[in-house]
Amino acid sequence: MTPETELPATQSPTTDLSEQLAQLTRSWRERLEPPAQSTRPHTRRRTDIVTQQQFANMIGYTVGWYRELELGKRAAYSDHFLESVATAYHLNDGEKTLFYWLAAGHEPPAPSDxxxxxxxxxxxxxxxxxxxxxxxxxxxxxxxxxxxxxxxxxxxxxxxxxxxxxxxxxxxxxxxxxxxxxxxxxxxxxxxxxxxxxxxxxxxxxx
Structure with a gap:
């Protein structure tokens, strides 16, 4: 590695991947259409985005488990969890591959025949x-x-x-x-x- 390509002292590849994961998962969630009957607590106004809680309900996991992903934490997520998230995000093939690499360090598993x-x-x-x-x-x-x-x-x-x-x-x-x-x-x-x-x-x- 040459001096020109060295990373700053406060940055590492892992940190960079975690930041990318956090940014992308949040943006993918926020681009979704919120439920038609969704309202903010104690108001009559419809929410502008799908909340973390609503998204967790969509995929059948706890909001705490999903929040870890959106914080950019790379963990031993199961393929079922990642597939559920990717499907709910409506990711295309390229986005799904990127998501798997950032979250788990590998490509999506090949679909079964x-x-x-x-x-x-x-x-x-x-x-x-x-x-x-x-x-x-x-x-x-x-x-x-x-x-x-x-x-x-x-x-x-x-x-x-x-x-x-x-x-x-x-x-x-x-x-x-x-x-x-x-x-x-x-x-x-x-x-x-x-x-x-x-x-x-x-x-x-x-x-």
């Missing part, structure tokens, strides 16, 4: 025995197993079909799924890119 997923005989038997529509899906929401009730209620359903694609592109989804606009759409948007407890309860009509 849903075509490699298949149900075991025992799991398929459990699905078949359910008295209501039942299905098994991958992290990408691709169906890998369905039962006869699922085929009857939802003719589009077949192994390989994508649940999210149907929910947000099929006109029939708005009548098959009770309170589609109020319950289904907001919940499924928040779960569209990471594992979740599952979709809301299905209903055969909107009445």
């Amino acid at each position: 849903p075509t490699d997923v298949s149900p075991t005989d025992t799991l398929q038997l459990i699905v078949n025995e359910q008295p209501w529509p039942a299905f098994v899906y991958t992290e990408a929401w691709d169906l890998v197993s369905i039962n006869r009730h699922m085929r009857t209620w939802f003719p589009w359903a077949r192994p390989g079909a994508n649940v999210m694609h149907w929910i947000f592109t099929a006109e029939e989804a708005r009548t098959h799924l009770y309170r589609w606009k109020e319950d289904w759409a907001p919940v499924m948007i928040s779960r569209c890119a990471w594992p979740s407890p599952g979709p809301p309860k299905m209903s055969g009509s909107s009445s």
Whole structure:
């Protein structure tokens, strides 16, 4: 390293990365659209940005854990946590790669191939025995197993079909799924890119 390229005595590569992480995570959060009903405590005025607490609720983690990230602290964050954050930020591929390098020091893990997923005989038997529509899906929401009730209620359903694609592109989804606009759409948007407890309860009509 030449004298011209030496870092000042008060600066280090780690400090610089932490500062970048803090600045970027804060800017990515602040560019998000806040919830429609969001208001500041003790006021009727809508908040201008998504707060740290609101963002933590979106990704299903505590605000304290998320705050550590936004302070620029590099830690042993799990891939699930980082993926949840990156998805909620709506990062593009380049931003996501930068985010992973700054937060964890490595690139995002390669996505799994849903075509490699298949149900075991025992799991398929459990699905078949359910008295209501039942299905098994991958992290990408691709169906890998369905039962006869699922085929009857939802003719589009077949192994390989994508649940999210149907929910947000099929006109029939708005009548098959009770309170589609109020319950289904907001919940499924928040779960569209990471594992979740599952979709809301299905209903055969909107009445």
